[in-house]
Structures are given as structure tokens and as C-alpha cells.
Amino acid sequence: MKMYDIIDKKRQGYQLNKNEIEYFIKEYVKNNIPDYQVSALLMAICLKGMTDEEITDLTIAMANSGDTLDLSQINGITVDKHSTGGVGDKTTLIVGPIVASLGCKVAKMSGKGLGFTGGTIDKLESIDGYKTNIKRQDFLNQVNKIGISLISQSENLVPADKKIYALRDVTATVNSIPLIASSIMSKKIAAGSKCILLDVKVGSGAFMKTIEDATKLAQTMVNIGNMAGRETKAVITNMDIPLGHEIGNILEVKEAIDVLKGNGPEDLTYICIELATYMYMMCTKKSKEESMALVKKALNDGSAFKKFRELVIAQGGNVNLIDNPELFLKPKYTIELKAKNSGYIEHIDTGKIGIISCNLGAGRNKKEDAIDYTAGITITAKTGEFVNKGDVIAKLYTSKKFDIQELNDMYLNAITISKKQPPKPQMIYKIID
């Protein structure tokens, strides 16, 4: 078999067979195919697409390219959740403890943030002492003991995705439904959980910009998950508005604690209740009403917060910070941005807000960049709110030298203020199962 022929076949729009896909993945991971040939194939896939059968073959070949996690030692039903990437998305820190407090088993590997989207592992590592890298057996024991462990992906989990993603990042081939679906689902399948809930984000702060594209991606991933024998559902959620008020690692942990204590912002609390309800339904087959009532009870009676504390203690984190969030480290500078005109916040370009947060130090532009856990943004005026000229609309936190005019212009450029009150944003568009 020759890589040249595989590229040429896809360039002409033909369907690749399983042997061709397996060959390309196996040989690329062994460094027997050069990056330039794989780049050419990735671009051909972007332009010509793939059938469901090809996407499934690609996903399975990628999932089998390295270690796969065997969760059979865990007593109970394992459930995983994955977000396609957003701004201010701290839902894993909330829904994991909720469903674990109700008896589901959450054995979850998460990723670091890249570009304007945040990553769960960076948020967890902002808790002093929290270890995201623990031995496999300790991870399984912890899930059996307290129902939850949140760790980083092992080095050898889906090495094909690591290599392909790095190449996509520099060849303008990230935004392709077959490539996103296979990248996400190969990691979910290799990570071993029986049930998988996908949170597919749509809007200015997401890869998918339209509900139509998000639906296509969600349907593709749900089909792959179900074909691979995992119960898979997807929720299509709004990322045209940052989730909650806080963006940045320590800020997001603090906001997650607020939700777990029943004092969180309405949009974030609402999404978390919905996501946790679907996760619990998948594990137990109970009705939506009964599941949601239990999820709300876990938030209201403190059992979800108690589970989060147990998780932090089990993984070596300083629980004093969870009990007294005011003790978290603080940034050097706080900058208040003010509205230039009176009116309603009509729209927030969430991707642009994510980029500002990244530039303040909360995220990475390159994989090797260090993160400032204290950096980020508090959005004090969200979509739909009325502001008077001169009101504080956001607080920016950083320890870097900054140009206040530039930050002000960037932020104001990301929001639209209008005289007309916009409708209340819809947070959940669709469920795909």
C-alpha cells in the first residue's frame, strides 16, 4: 500500500477502505509516513469529507493506536462527559461531583486548554497540590472508593490524535467534522467509560458556528459511540455567551464552588443541572423528572459539594482553598472596563473574549506556554443586561504588563450594545440520542 495512492483517492472524493485507514494511522504513529503526506491527506479530508463508515474506521484505528483504559475493575456504571470546547466552561468540575454523589462512577481523563478554549486539567491544577497525574491502579481504586477521579490523559492515550492534532493546528485543518469527531471519539472510546455525554458547543466561542453544523457533528459522534458499544448522547449548547461570569482557571474553580454550594449564576447552574441529569439518566435509566429531582437535591443538600471536597483531598489538593476560596492566589493587577454608551448588551463575541483571557495569561497560544492561574476575566454585564455609560462591564485580571487602551478597545470590540433589549439567550438547543 502507498500513502500517495491513499491521498490521491481521497483527493478525487472516493471512500477510503478500512485497510487504507488502518495503514495510514499505524504507519504514521510509527513515524513511517512524513508529515507532509499526512497534511495533504488531512486537507483532502477537509475538502472532500468522509462517510460515516470511514469516520468510524478512522476513530477505531485512532483509539487503538496506543493504550486503552480497562475500567472493568470499577464496580458500577461508568460515565464520561466531553465538551467540544468553550469559554468559561467549568461544567466538568460541577457535574462530575453531582453524579458521583448519586452513585455514578466518574473515571475521567481530561485535557489542557489550547487556544481560546479552557481545559479542565488547567483548572484542577490551579488548586494548590492537586495531582492530575496518578498511577493507573490508584485512579481505579479512588473511583471505587469515592466514585470519582479527574486526571490528565496518559501520555500514550491515542498517540495518533496527538500527532494529527498538532499537524491540524498548523495546516488549517482543525475545522472539519470528520476530523473533530474522530479526534474526540477516539479519546472517549480509549478512555473506557460505558456512557458518554457529549456537550457540543455552538456559537462565536465554539468550533461549530451554526446549529446545523453542530447537529451534524453531534449526530456523527453519537453514531460512532453507539457503534462502538457505548451509550452516547449529545446536548447542543449555546457558546455565543461565556458560561457563567468567570473565565480563567482560579476564577472558574471559585465559580464552580459557588454552583456546588447553590449560589452560582443562573445560566451555568441550569446547564449543569441538565448535563448531570442526562448523565444520571444514562447510568440508571430513570426518567428525566426523577433524575433531575435527584440532581437538584444533590446540589441543595450539599452532597455534591462534599463530593468535590473528597475529590480534591483524594488527589492531594489543598482543601482549605475549597472551604475558603478567598485564600486562592490573586493577580497583580485588576483593570475595570467601562461601558462607553448606555444600552443593552446585545451580543458578546465569545471567541474574542476567550482570546483576551488567553492574552492576560489564563491560556496558551502554544502547547509549551506557561499558565497564570490567577489571570482571567469577570464579566459583570452579560448578554441582555442594561448598562449605563460608565458602568463597569468587565474586570480583567493579570500579572503581566498591559496597555489599558488596547485591552479596552479589544473588549469593546467584542461586545455590541444596542437600544433594543435582546431576547433571553436559549442555553440548550437540542438533544441528540
Ligand code: URA
Ligand atoms: N477537541 C478535540 O479533542 N479534538 C478536536 O479536533 C477538536 C476539539
